[in-house]
Amino acid sequence: MDIKNEIESRFEDMTAVRRHIHRYPELSFQEEKTKIYIYDQIKNLPLDIKRDVGGNGLSARLQVNDNYKTVALRADFDALPIQEENDVDYKSEFEGVMHACGHDSHTAMLITTAKILCAHKEDLPVNVVFIFQHAEEQLPGGAKSMVEAGVLEDVDYIYGIHVSSQYTVGTLGYSYGYKHASADAFTFNIIGRGGHGAEPHEAIDPVVASASLVQQLQTIVSRTIDPLKSAVVTTSMFNAGSAFNVIPTKSEVRGTVRTFEKSVQEQVMTRMEGIRKGIEDSFNLKCELDYVKGYPAVLNTDEHVDLLQETTSGDTDFITSVEEVETSMGGEDFAYYLEKIPGAFYNIGTKNETLGTDYPHHHPKFNIDEEGLKAGVESYLRLITGFREV
Structure with a gap:
């Protein structure tokens, strides 16, 4: 030929x-x-x-x-x-x-x-x-x-x-x-109690809880995963509120996880679940996690x-x-x-x-x-x- x-x-x-x-x-x-x-x-x-x-x-x-x-x-x-x-x-x-x-x-x-x-x-x-x-x-x-x-x-x-x-x-x-890498997606739904921005003590603020959640997610790779192995946890979306003086009832945090080894993927998922429970207990609200495994x-x-x-x-x-x-x-x-x-x-x-x-x-x-x-x-x-x- x-x-x-x-x-x-x-x-x-x-x-x-x-x-x-x-x-x-x-x-x-x-x-x-x-x-x-x-x-x-x-x-x-x-x-x-x-x-x-x-x-x-x-x-x-x-x-x-x-x-x-x-x-x-x-x-x-x-x-x-x-x-x-x-x-x-x-x-x-x-x-x-x-x-x-x-x-x-x-x-x-x-x-x-x-x-x-x-x-x-x-x-x-x-x-x-x-x-x-x-x-x-x-x-x-x-x-x-x-x-x-x-x-x-x-x-x-x-x-x-x-x-x-x-x-x-x-x-x-x-x-x-x-x-x-594998390409996974996650969504956290944080459900508190809305209220007036001037009276935060009467509400349960999902925005503050979500801010803490985002910070904790950034520790997964640095403090959970073996530094000789690869993983990425990226928070790419944070949706909450509609007015400057209103504490919303809900917020949403979304992102992606990238790993190679399935054992590392499981570590990330386990740690995320632990963080979810901690947010619920710390802020006295509802925190739901939807984790979707994408392509291997x-x-x-x-x-x-x-x-x-x-x-x-x-x-x-x-x-x-x-x-x-x-x-x-x-x-x-x-x-x-x-x-x-x-x-x-x-x-x-x-x-x-x-x-x-x-x-x-x-x-x-x-x-x-x-x-x-x-x-x-x-x-x-x-x-x-x-x-x-x-």
Whole structure:
């Protein structure tokens, strides 16, 4: 297979796919037209396609040989509730919705990869399953329901890409061990007794109790968690009151917890429950805690990171650098796949400061240098054509 020629010859079509998806974004669990568009792109390929897998997901199997192992490649395709600020001709046509994380790019790369691999089916050393996943951005996540629907049946290994505006075009970023943290959410509802701001002794003030709560939450990591282990507890919302001279009845404190190890996650949850009880006793009011476990941590298999490096290093066409990159505390539901089978999740750089594609993910001006798509497809092609069991 002439990888360079295959990618170059399909680059215009790949960018057209990416721009179409970008122009018509759909939010998590609402991707009705996107899933049809993806199906139309692959329906004439020699694939066993399953639609509406676990919701709006699709899977497409390229069966090469019944005796071969099977490798899955995954892309997500949902958008975010953000108003786009880019001035491009493929700007989102939907008010308040945009592809601000690169999922349009992931899908375009995987569609292109499927087309190329199908054209060279007889030369492949493995069977391939292409997973087009809905709803990565919103709990409980499309990966969870797709796994429950059996998308990994008869699949041995899995790989996935996330584009990154942190790394320049041509960079492949890999990580051993944990790639992303678990992403949990918490909400404290503090219920006291409202009253006049001039007569605090007649009320039970939930604002003061909440202020104490926020301060105590900041001690969890510094005074409970082993300093050699990672955890983040962030209080991001504090809602209370409606007038300067009124003590409200209720207040709300919300935030997120990020951990890698489940034992550390349990420590945080236990300590939060202890703090909750203490607030109730100290301030003589009601304090409720709703803790929601989000996506698990993404744990790469070291042997498959080795294989990723082995197959994408050296004499490559569009991959200019293969680098070990920092682990992220951001969440990613690719974790559900890696809980079931071995594999790896990695980054492809799309940063180009000249083009202004260095805005962070989830920013209203997030965009990519589409030249980076070439390196993403190349990484998939080299992984599959050079695959060996590890």
